Amino acid sequence: MEINQQSQSAIESAIKKAIKPFIQGSAQPTVTDIHIQPNFNTGELYIFDDEDNELACAAVREWSNCDIDDYYEEAEKTLRSILNKLNEDNAFNNITILKPYSFVLVDEEKETISDLLLVDDDTLFIDDELLKGLNEELDSFLKDLLEK
DSSP, X not given: OOOOHHHHHHHHHHHHHHHGGXXXXXXXXXXXXXXXXXXXXXXXXXXXXXXXXXXXXXXOGGGTTOOOTTHHHHXXXXXXXXXHHHHHTTTTTTBOSOSSEEEEEEOTTOOEEEEEEEEETTEEEOOGGGTTTHHHHHHHHHHHHHHO
C-alpha cells in the first residue's frame, strides 16, 4: 500500500508536532516512549505519550477503510521510512526524553506491534533485524538454564 506525498507529509508533521514539547530547553519530561497508533477504519494516525495523552494526530487517506490483511506491516514500513528520514534530518538530536526511548507502533488496544525506532544515547536503531528472534533465543536460553 503506497501512500502519497501529502499523506507522508502529514505523518511527518504529526511526528514533529509530537516531539516539539520535548525539544532541548523544555522541562525534563518523564516520557519513555512515544506510541504511534494508526486507525485503519477512519484513516487517522494518533501519537500518544506513555500516559495516553494525545501528542498529535494526522489524516492518512490511504489508510481509511483499509481492506488488506497485512495493513500493520505496511504501516510499519511507511512509518519506519519516515522516522529514518527524520533521523537523517537530525530531528531527534535535541529531544530531552529520558533515554532509552522508543517510537512504538501500537494497535487499537495499545498493544505493541513493533519498535519502530529505539534511541539510546548516541546509538540509534532504525532497523530491528538485530532484535528479530530475540524472544525465541531468550526463551531457549532460559529453558536450558532451568533444565540444568
